[in-house]
Amino acid sequence: MVLLVSVHAASIVADMNKAELVGYLERVDRELKAPATLHIYGSAAFMLLDEPERISLDIDVAAPYSVVDEGDLRRAAAMAGLPLNPPDDYASDHLEWISAVRLCLAKPDSGTDMILWRGDKLLVKTGSVPQLIASKLIRYDEVDRSDIQYLCRQTPVKVAAVEAAVGELPEPFNKDALVLENLENFKVDITLWGGACP
Numbered sequence: 001m002v003l004l005v006s007v008h009a010a011s012i013v014a015d016m017n018k019a020e021l022v023g024y025l026e027r028v029d030r031e032l033k034a035p036a037t038l039h040i041y042g043s044a045a046f047m048l049l050d051e052p053e054r055i056s057l058d059i060d061v062a063a064p065y066s067v068v069d070e071g072d073l074r075r076a077a078a079m080a081g082l083p084l085n086p087p088d089d090y091a092s093d094h095l096e097w098i099s100a101v102r103l104c105l106a107k108p109d110s111g112t113d114m115i116l117w118r119g120d121k122l123l124v125k126t127g128s129v130p131q132l133i134a135s136k137l138i139r140y141d142e143v144d145r146s147d148i149q150y151l152c153r154q155t156p157v158k159v160a161a162v163e164a165a166v167g168e169l170p171e172p173f174n175k176d177a178l179v180l181e182n183l184e185n186f187k188v189d190i191t192l193w194g195g196a197c198p
Contacts, residue, residue, distance in 0.1 A: 015055035016093045018047040022117065024059075024093065027080035028073075029119030036068035037123045040116070041105050041135050043147075045126040048116035051150045058096045065108050070097070104138040104179075106131045106168035129155050133186070134165035138173060140182035148186065149193050159187055 016024070021044060040048075043056035059082070063070075074084045077095050084095045105127065112128035126132065129151050136144040151157065166183055167174055 015057050016047075017053075017055050018050070020093070021047050021059065024080055024082045025117050025122060025124060026119060028076045028082065029122040031076035031079040032121040033072050033076075034069060035121045035123075036073060037066060037125060038068060038073075039065035039108055039113075039125050039127075041126055041132060043143075045116060045132065046147050046150065048124065048126075049114075049151075049154075051147065054147075057092065058094050060096045060098055062103055062105050063097050064100045064103065065105070100170065104169060104173040105135045106165055106170075128161075128165070129157055130161040130165040131168070133157065133162050134169055134179075137166065137179045137182040137186065138176065140185060145189065148189075152190060152193050157190065159190065162186065 039062040040059055041062060042058075042060035043054060044059040047054045047056065070084075073095075077084050082093055082095055083090070085097050086094050108125070108127060109131075112131075113125045114128070115123065115125055117124040127135070133148050133151060136148055163183065166179060169179070173179055
């Protein structure tokens with residue numbers, strides 16, 4: 001008896017790593033017509049902060065906090081092979097342009113923002129460590145906890161600063177029951193990690 005197996009070509013998509021992310025940023029930088037500042041958060045920020053083995057399919061861009069012509073960015077990103085807000089079933093690297101309605105992230109502060117990458121036209125920034133931690137409390141899953149633990153190993157984090165960052169989240173996130181519950185979970189976890197100042 002002979003068993004015939006039909007093999008169909010399938011594309012396997014691997015999440016981008018830091019080197020690939022930087023390659024995309026370099027290409028977007030070359031394609032932009034005007035200077036732009038992107039305020040990012042989520043996994044891409046952690047990749048650029050050198051968290052080991054951090055990967056992702058998308059780059060989360062805080063639209064209200066970014067200074068860029070959206071049409072110019074959309075065109076430059078497409079030319080770089082990084083579509084902006086593709087359909088939900090798109091399973092490759094892309095930019096997520098996050099509107100104010102979905103944005104669980106405090107407003108930028110020029111005194112504490114971190115510059116993650118700079119090209120000729122493109123500047124990529126993110127918020128402070130407490131702000132990044134606060135943004136993770138909306139979900140606080142295993143990956144979020146790992147990201148926070150990485151930050152706490154790099155920089156001493158004051159619990160009071162994270163509490164203040166939660167208070168600075170846009171409504172309704174600053175009063176969201178899950179965020180506040182996860183803030184309490186974070187306070188317990190950080191004592192176990194040993195990464196906080198009282």
